[in-house]
Amino acid sequence: MTTKQEVNLEIYQKAPRMLEEPMEVALGPGGGLHQILVAVAGDDRLRLDIRDRRFNVYYGGGNLMRVDGRKSPWELHFDEKYFKGGTLQPPVLPPNFLTTDDACAWVQAFPKLIAGMEYWWSLHPKGEKAHCQAMAATNSGTAQSGDYLVLDLEYQWAQRRFDMVAAKRRLTEDDATGWAEPDLVFVEVKCTCGACSDTSGLSAHANDYRDIIKAKKGGAVHDIKLEFETVVAQKVRLGLFDRSLGFMRFSPKVSELLLVLIDIDPNASSMKKPLSEVRGISNTLDDTARIRYMCLDSPDYKMTSDAEVPQKRLVAKVT
Secondary structure: OOOHHHOOOOOOOOOOOEOOHHHHHHHOOOOOOHHHHHHHHOOOOEEEEEEEOEEEEEEOOEEEEEEEOOOOOEEEEOOHHHHOOOOOOOOOOOOEEOOHHHHHHHHHHHHHHHHHHHHHHHHOOOOHHHHHHHHHHHOOOOOOOOOEEEEEEEEEEOOEEEEEEEEEOOOEOOEOOOOOOOEEEEEEEEOOOHHHOOOOOHHHHHHHHHHHHHHHHHHHHHHHHHHHHHHHHHHHHOOOOOHHHOOOOOOOOOOEEEEEEEOOOOOOHHHHHHHHHHHHHHOOOOOOOOEEEEEEOOOOOOOOHHHEEOHHHHHHHHO
């Protein structure tokens, strides 16, 4: 398997996250998958995110259902690990989508699948993923007063991974709402000091960010913006994002990296090293790139500019 370091970033190509037309139509009114969309719209614990010719329905940070359109017939999947070692038995469900009844059977089974997931998490705490799901639910595509809109969970480019991709409100004279041409932001979430220092800690993600924005002389970020303009357009058509946002495109500004610290004291002694490491990486970037921090205290997950902390101020506190 190719390692991250072995990927040639100058020629790397990624299949974009996009549903092909038949699957988008099937999710729409009158389509065979529409009941899944109705279930997601009616339950703020659920979230639908688009992948390459497939989509995931998330619950509590875990994958409740995957519909994979890369093969015919489309595959329907649930990770049965959630039922291992417990007394609950997974429901018997159709493995493929053939008719509307197949999708309805899965929707009707959501409570049983959720029960299995909850039992698994009672034995294996989910931690960071739960926070990400809560952040996504709070900063959703419906009417909200935050300054960020979570577009996607679990994004990767050339094995560089981030918990979320978001749009950041950008107010202009021509756009009083700030959503017509927002900034694109990569988001990484940490909820323990230990997670800030391990092999996938803050500095690892700062390095990933640097790799991406420098790849192809900025062309990689341009391609990612185009990918998510398609994602937003599909989510608007499906009713997952509010048309009133008036989204048109992303701003030409270089995408930022936002490191979100949840229930973490940035002044803790164990935070000195990871914060300093990120500062060192940030110093290698030009003035157009930014690594920022945001500090949140659960259960308040609203992402606002007021919660942002400039890196130089945060690092200065622990230096």
